[in-house]
Every structure is written in structure tokens, then in C-alpha cells.
Amino acid sequence: MDKRLDLSRFISRDNNILQLLVITALIFALMSWLEPNKFLRYYNFESISFIFPELGIVAIAMMLAMLTGGIDLSVIGIANLAGILAGVFFTRIYPGDPSAGMAGEIARVAAGVMLALGVGLIAGTLNGLLIAKGRITPILATLGTGQMFTGLCMVLTGGPAIVGFPAYWGLIGNGKLFGIAVPLLLFLAVAVLIAVMLTKTPFGLNLFLIGTNPRAAVFAGLKTERMVLWSYMLSGTLAALAGIVLSGRTNAAKSDYGNSYLLQAVLICVLGGTNPAGGRGTVLGIAIAVIALMLLASGFQMMRFSNHLIDFIWGGFLLLVMVLNAFRNRE
Numbered sequence: 001m002d003k004r005l006d007l008s009r010f011i012s013r014d015n016n017i018l019q020l021l022v023i024t025a026l027i028f029a030l031m032s033w034l035e036p037n038k039f040l041r042y043y044n045f046e047s048i049s050f051i052f053p054e055l056g057i058v059a060i061a062m063m064l065a066m067l068t069g070g071i072d073l074s075v076i077g078i079a080n081l082a083g084i085l086a087g088v089f090f091t092r093i094y095p096g097d098p099s100a101g102m103a104g105e106i107a108r109v110a111a112g113v114m115l116a117l118g119v120g121l122i123a124g125t126l127n128g129l130l131i132a133k134g135r136i137t138p139i140l141a142t143l144g145t146g147q148m149f150t151g152l153c154m155v156l157t158g159g160p161a162i163v164g165f166p167a168y169w170g171l172i173g174n175g176k177l178f179g180i181a182v183p184l185l186l187f188l189a190v191a192v193l194i195a196v197m198l199t200k201t202p203f204g205l206n207l208f209l210i211g212t213n214p215r216a217a218v219f220a221g222l223k224t225e226r227m228v229l230w231s232y233m234l235s236g237t238l239a240a241l242a243g244i245v246l247s248g249r250t251n252a253a254k255s256d257y258g259n260s261y262l263l264q265a266v267l268i269c270v271l272g273g274t275n276p277a278g279g280r281g282t283v284l285g286i287a288i289a290v291i292a293l294m295l296l297a298s299g300f301q302m303m304r305f306s307n308h309l310i311d312f313i314w315g316g317f318l319l320l321v322m323v324l325n326a327f328r329n330r331e
Contacts, residue, residue, distance in 0.1 A: 124236020211278025
């Protein structure tokens, strides 16, 4: 009886969770009925476990910005810049040395990972300073920096993709550990850490307060500028991690990789219960929403839907979810 009460309380904390579970189940049932021979294959779900983590990490990064009442439109630019700079590092600055052995290659890859995450941290810091200190509207600040990061990617590559990443870098995006996709393990680690941070630490609780009522947060003595800065720094770092996973999975990095992820990340956040005005959002909602979206995308691809049509559907879906949320909030 107590377990049932705990489950009810858990779901009632965010009514959106139950709605998401129902949507996910309906999508799974519909795609299983339409394309049973393709959709229900083990290979399909294995492929999803390698692809959805990078989108999920981007969505969590987007959620962190949204919790403060902002948005980060530069996450894809940061992800690509991190991957491209890592590629430049591997091909031009620190090329492989066959005599270095396994230890040398692992050290080389670790240095590339630190470089990529550092790029994300610096990019996120720039966003945070423009928004918190410069008082620039988040959507304009991150739109501008996103274009700047993409332009820098074009300068570094000249257009074509950078290839030739180390084999151990590829394991980040394509490897398995104990039979489980490494990207999936990374996503789970990120999801757990961010969920704990948001629910069990003063930093997370303060982020919710800032998004819910910025004026009350100031009167409460919170250093809102610092909190906003930290949230964008963390968002940029997570975007860079997504860039590492993406470049590891494709063994390449390019300025326009993952362009569709921006719209999908916003859709996942809104569908997952994150309030665009700030103050509300859960990692669990993000996780369920990204699974639902990936199941739907997988089904569309099996039915040979055009990529342009899929983008149209995502845009319409986003508008529909926002309209439904607006009506629900008025009740």
C-alpha cells in the first residue's frame, strides 16, 4: 500500500509525466502496428540507443537555460565547434604516433575530450556573461553567439567535414560496455547527475526560484547573475559533450551536423514539461520525451517520410504542444 502511495506521489509531482508515458506507449503501439517487421527488430532499438543520447544531452542543456527563463540557441553551434576543434587537435596539433601504444592513444583522446569540454565551458561562459552581465535577451544573445560559433566552424574546416579521429574517440560514440551502448551510459550518467543537482542541491533549487519569480529571488538574497552565468556554463559544457558523442558516432565533425537537433531539443523540453518562461522542468520528463520522439522519428524513417516533411511535423508538433500547455495553464 505504501509503495502505491509513493508511486502516486511521484507521478503527481509532475502531471506531465503520466501524459508522456501514455504518449510514448501510443507511439510504440502505432509504429509496431504500422511497421512490425522493421520497427520491432532488435537492430532498430540498438540503433536508437546509440543515436538518442546526443539529442538527450542537448535537450538537458537546453532545459538548464530554460529553467532560468532563458533559452540557449547556440547549443548546436557549441557542439559542432567542440567536435571540430577536437578534430583539428587530432589531425594538426597532436597526430597519432604508432609507437605511443595504447596508453599514448588513450592520453591523446583524454586530451581531446578535455579540450572539447573546455571549448563548451568557454562558449557557455560567453553566453552567460552576455545575458547575466550584459543584460542581453537570451534568445538574441545565444542566436548571435550560435551564428558566431558556426561561422568559426566554417573558417576552421572550409566547409568539408573533418575526419580521422582516433579509434578510441570512436568508442565514445559507437562502443559498448557490458553490452550497453557507451552513449547511452553517458546519457544516463548525465541525467542522474543533473537530476540530483536540480533536486538535492541549493544550486538547483535556486535555479527553479529564479525562473519562477526573479524578483522574489533578488529579495531572497540570491545572486541571480552568478546563478544564470553558471547555468549557461553548464549548458555549454553539456553541449560540448553532445558534440563529442556526435563526432565519435560519425567519426567526423562538420559545421552543419545536428542542425535539426535545435528544434527537436526545444520540442523535447516543452513536451517534457519544461516551462519556457522558467521555473519548471524535470530530467525524467526530458528522458521520456526524447525516447518518444526517437521512436516516432524511427517509424517515420521506416515509412520513408521526407526529412523536410519530418521537420515540418516537428514544428507543427511543437506549436501544438505549446498551445495545449497554454490552455491547460489557463484552467
